[in-house]
Amino acid sequence: MTTEPNAPTSRGTVTIEIERCKGCALCIPACPPAVLRMSEAHNGIGMPYPELLPGCTGCGACLLVCPDFCFEVWQYDAPLRHAEAGAPS
Ligand code: SF4
Numbered sequence: 384m385t386t387e388p389n390a391p392t393s394r395g396t397v398t399i400e401i402e403r404c405k406g407c408a409l410c411i412p413a414c415p416p417a418v419l420r421m422s423e424a425h426n427g428i429g430m431p432y433p434e435l436l437p438g439c440t441g442c443g444a445c446l447l448v449c450p451d452f453c454f455e456v457w458q459y460d461a462p463l464r465h466a467e468a469g470a471p472s
């Protein structure tokens with residue numbers, strides 16, 4: 384396993400029910416480390432949805448702000464370091 388010294392670290396992760404998402408984007412500014420971004424793709428009702436970038440802390444702010452209960456949140460027992468490309472390593 385190879386990681387860069389400044390590779391992002393995730394202390395948690397989320398799953399996102401993209402077909403339930405209405406594309407309101409309230410979750411984007413609510414994420415303290417700014418690791419959510421709206422997709423360019425669209426779900427079945429034609430809306431963009433959030434995508435997760437490396438660096439989630441598992442804080443749960445997205446879960447609390449989403450009016451449609453799209454998020455589930457987990458915290459890792461130990462921080463997960465990502466490779467330079469951002470994929471879990
Ligand atoms: S807050 Fe919920 S409904 Fe709104 S964009 Fe984010 S995931 Fe979708």
Ligand code: SF4
Pocket residue numbers: 395396397413414415416417418419435438439440441442443444445446456
């Ligand atoms: S759990 Fe916190 S850090 Fe992770 S995506 Fe949600 S708001 Fe962002």
